[in-house]
Amino acid sequence: MTRPARTLGHRQAVVVGIHTLPFAKDIGMTERHSGALAILGALKDAGLRVSDVDAMFRYYWENTTEMEMARILGVKNLRMFGEVDYGGGAGPPTVQLAALAIENNLADVVVVWRARNRGSGGRPWASQYMATGQDQFERPYHVARPVDGMAFHFRHWIHKYGWTPEVTGRVAVTEREHARKNPLALMQKSMTMDDYLGARMIADPLRLFDCCLETDGALAMVLTSADRARDLDVTPAYVAGFAMGSGPQMTAMTFFYGDELGATPNRYVAPDLWRNTGLQPKDMDVVQIYDAFTPQIPIAFEEFGFCKEGEAPAYMAEGKNPPYNTSGGGLSEAYVHGFNLLVEGVRQVRGTSTSQVANVKHTMVTGGNVIPTGAVVFSKEPW
Amino acid sequence: MSPLDPKTTFPVPVPDRDTKPFWDATARGELLIQRCKNCGKFLWQPRPVCSSCQTPDPVWTKVSGDGKVASWAVMRPPTLPSYAEMVPFVVLLVEIDEHVRLLGYLVDDSGRVLKTDGEAEGLRMGSRVKVRFHEQAGFQLPSWTLAR
Numbered sequence: 001m002t003r004p005a006r007t008l009g010h011r012q013a014v015v016v017g018i019h020t021l022p023f024a025k026d027i028g029m030t031e032r033h034s035g036a037l038a039i040l041g042a043l044k045d046a047g048l049r050v051s052d053v054d055a056m057f058r059y060y061w062e063n064t065t066e067m068e069m070a071r072i073l074g075v076k077n078l079r080m081f082g083e084v085d086y087g088g089g090a091g092p093p094t095v096q097l098a099a100l101a102i103e104n105n106l107a108d109v110v111v112v113w114r115a116r117n118r119g120s121g122g123r124p125w126a127s128q129y130m131a132t133g134q135d136q137f138e139r140p141y142h143v144a145r146p147v148d149g150m151a152f153h154f155r156h157w158i159h160k161y162g163w164t165p166e167v168t169g170r171v172a173v174t175e176r177e178h179a180r181k182n183p184l185a186l187m188q189k190s191m192t193m194d195d196y197l198g199a200r201m202i203a204d205p206l207r208l209f210d211c212c213l214e215t216d217g218a219l220a221m222v223l224t225s226a227d228r229a230r231d232l233d234v235t236p237a238y239v240a241g242f243a244m245g246s247g248p249q250m251t252a253m254t255f256f257y258g259d260e261l262g263a264t265p266n267r268y269v270a271p272d273l274w275r276n277t278g279l280q281p282k283d284m285d286v287v288q289i290y291d292a293f294t295p296q297i298p299i300a301f302e303e304f305g306f307c308k309e310g311e312a313p314a315y316m317a318e319g320k321n322p323p324y325n326t327s328g329g330g331l332s333e334a335y336v337h338g339f340n341l342l343v344e345g346v347r348q349v350r351g352t353s354t355s356q357v358a359n360v361k362h363t364m365v366t367g368g369n370v371i372p373t374g375a376v377v378f379s380k381e382p383w
Numbered sequence: 384m385s386p387l388d389p390k391t392t393f394p395v396p397v398p399d400r401d402t403k404p405f406w407d408a409t410a411r412g413e414l415l416i417q418r419c420k421n422c423g424k425f426l427w428q429p430r431p432v433c434s435s436c437q438t439p440d441p442v443w444t445k446v447s448g449d450g451k452v453a454s455w456a457v458m459r460p461p462t463l464p465s466y467a468e469m470v471p472f473v474v475l476l477v478e479i480d481e482h483v484r485l486l487g488y489l490v491d492d493s494g495r496v497l498k499t500d501g502e503a504e505g506l507r508m509g510s511r512v513k514v515r516f517h518e519q520a521g522f523q524l525p526s527w528t529l530a531r
Contacts, residue, residue, distance in 0.1 A: 125462055129387065129394050136396035137428055140524055141474050141486050142458050142466055144394065151456030152476045159454075159508045204457030204471075204500065249434070256476050256484050257427050261453060 009103025012382055013110075014229040015095075015237040017046030017222030018343045023186050023334035026120035027216035032064040034218030035115030036072050042220035047232045048109055050074055053222075055107035057097045059114055059337060060085035069113075080107045086252050087146075088292055088330075088368030089265075091338040092376040096242040098223045099376075108228060113220035114339035120216050134251050146292060147211055149253035151203040153370060154295045156262045158205060160310075165207075167313045168294035169196040172209040172331055175291065179328025182354040186213055187332040210294040212330035219339045221346070226382055237349040237378040240362065241277030244374035245269035252371040264369040266303040274305070277377045279362060281306040284377075286348050286357040287322050288341035288365040291329045296369050304364070304375075326355035341365050342376070349378045389464045393520040401429045404443045409523040414448040414514050416483055417441035427483035448514025448525070450479035452507065455489070457500045473501045477512055477527050488526040490515050496526070504529055 019041030021027065027034055043049060050073045056066040060083045070078055080101045084090040091114070098110040123145075131139035143149060157163060173193055179185035191209065199208035229236045245268035249258030274280055281304055289300045298312035306322070307315035315321055327333045327344040334340050345365040347353040361380050367373035398406045408415040417426045419433035419441045432439050454476040461467045473489035488496045489506065494515040497504065512527035 123462075129392060130397050131394045132397040132399070134428055135394075136398065136402060138486055139394040140396060140519060140522065141488060142462060142472075143456075143474060143486055144462050148456060148458070148462075148474075152454040155456070155508075156454045201457065201459050204459060251428070254486075256453070256486075261484070 009100070010105060011103055011225040011227065013099035013102040013223050013239040014226050015221055015223050015239065015346045015378065016229050016232050016234045017042035017044070017048065018346050019045055019220050020184060020340065020343055021218045023184060023215050023217045024119065025214075025216065027117060027218070031062070031115040031117055031218070032068060032072060034216070035062070035064050035069060035113050035220070038115060038218040038220035039069065039073065039111050039113050042111070042222045046222045046224070046234055048222060048224070051076065052109040053111050054078065055080040055098065055101050055110040057081065057094050057110065057112050058083050059090040059094060061087055061090070061337070062114065062116075064115065086372045088290055088337045089371040089373035090367065091290070091342050092242060092365055092367045093244045093374035095221065095223070095239065095342060095376050096244060096374055099239040099242060102223060102225050108224060110223045111220060112223070113218070114336050115218035116336055117216045118335065119214050134254070138254055143254065145203070146253050147203045147206055150293045150295070150370060151206050152254070152256055153262060154293070155205050157295055157299060160262060161313070163298075163313060165197055166193065167298060167316070168210055169193050170316060171291070171294040171297045172196050175325050175329045175331045178326050178355045179332035182327050182333060185328040185333040186215060187328065206293060209331070212292045212335035213332070215334040215336060217334045217336040217340070219336060219343050221342060235350040237346040238380070238382050240279065240377040240379040240383070241273065242374060242376040243269045243272035243276050244372070245272065246372040250372055255370065264299060264303060265371075265373050266300060266366070266369050266375075269373060269375050270304045273364070273375045273377065279377060283362050284322050284364050285360045286326060286363045287324050288326070288329070288345045288363065289324050290338045290341065290366050290368040290373070291325055291331050292335065292368060294331065297324060300366055300369055303369070304366070323355065323357050326353050326357065338367055345378050349380050391465055393463070393465045395520045396522055401431060405429055406522065408443070409516055409525055412516055412523065414446050414525055415443040416446050416479070416481060418444040425481040425483050427485060446479060446481050448479060449530070450477045450512055450527070452476070452510045452512060453478040453484055454508070455501065455506065469496055469498065471500050472496050472498060473506065475512065475527050485525060487524065488517050490517050490526040490528050492528050494518070494526060
């Protein structure tokens with residue numbers, strides 16, 4: 001395979017362990033509890049032990065610090081640790097930190113995870129009355145939830161590109177079909193376009209089924225070097241490359257204030273990702289695109305270069321896009337800030353998805369596009 | 384201090400040294416936006432340095448508040464009980480003529496939030512709007528009314 005163009009560390013990182021606890025509206029345990037179980041499950045999947053772990057990275061919004069988790073599990077020493085901020089943008093960047101630690105020989109066995117009780121734990125904005133920083137110009141106007149911020153972007157895209165409701169309805173229906181093949185997915189009921197169109201508005205123009213679920217979930221991933229992975233009884237998912245990006249004038253969820261309304265940080269992530277992996281959109285056999293909201297899918301196909309700007313509706317209607325969000329995604333499997341997309345990306349490379357695509361060589365996984373974000377590519381073969 | 388009554392309690396701005404001039408001005412019924420004294424660019428949200436040319440201390444400058452609708456959302460299920468009597472209402476993203484975008488309620492000429500989805504008022508992308516101020520929780524929130 002083509003060697004990536006970015007400056008490489010000496011070793012390639014490989015995902016060797018994944019684990020997902022059953023998703024629920026109420027998982028019945030704390031996030032430190034479910035997170036610990038997810039990590040132990042991923043280590044078992046890899047055939048590794050806690051005593052092998054020497055680095056951990058977490059989402060900044062994780063309620064359990066990597067120190068507390070290392071303490072609970074009994075990790076002897078973390079040679080590298082850290083966190084990535086900004087909610088749903090943090091998934092691929094957290095994997096990026098893990099991969100960089102391995103590539104640069106700073107760590108051997110790295111754990112990343114996401115445990116969140118967003119189903120049972122209440123809605124964050126229900127008690128936020130003091131609006132500081134950027135919030136003071138937004139929250140008093142009822143612009144508090146992620147869906148409120150997305151509504152302004154969505155209406156802009158509808159207007160600029162002439163989207164009909166069916167453009168995003170197709171995303172909701174497609175992901176539901178994937179979910180119904182996945183026993184782990186929370187949404188098992190079928191959904192038609194009429195169901196989508198008839199659902200109530202949440203933050204108009206966003207309808208109910210444009211929005212992701214509210215889920216309790218815990219998932220973890222274990223990475224190591226390609227050399228060490230050869231000694232393990234696993235199907236490796238090689239980390240081909242990654243990129244992060246903020247774009248200009250970023251305010252998470254509400255970046256309305258920059259020069260170009262509607263352009264997301266993926267305008268910056270995409271060229272870096274393709275340069276850093278040495279790959280192109282046409283090389284992606286299947287993709288996992290961050291989907292807190294349906295409009296993020298067509299915009300991502302455009303901004304990552306799968307089709308040209310403004311062409312996503314026709315591109316997707318004609319079925320020219322690679323299969324996406326094959327576990328049901330955030331819309332119909334579970335919403336855990338996109339970590340389920342990372343796990344599903346690994347499953348597609350392993351050949352164990354419930355909506356398996358044939359002969360997967362490469363899959364892209366993206367983070368949220370209306371926040372600082374990133375993307376990663378997992379591959380079947382090494383560099 | 385008595386516990387907050389959720390039915391009447393709204394999120395309130397917490398001004399800091401960088402943002403206080405803005406809120407002080409809205410209390411006087413004026414809209415001030417920072418402008419770089421070197422390159423002349425208007426800046427939003429408030430900041431201590433011009434993001435275009437890095438000159439410190441942009442100057443708070445009175446603007447007319449005239450602008451056009453860049454996007455909007457219609458709020459239906461209320462996130463907090465205090466908004467329950469208001470829904471449905473429209474929050475506008477307005478691009479003022481100085482080319483910065485701000486959020487604000489869609490209000491009538493007197494600054495009262497309209498109970499509407501914008502249809503009856505003929506709200507459109509690009510509709511011209513004029514600034515008004517809506518009092519909420521002791522703050523005068525910049526809001527916009529459709530220009531006639």
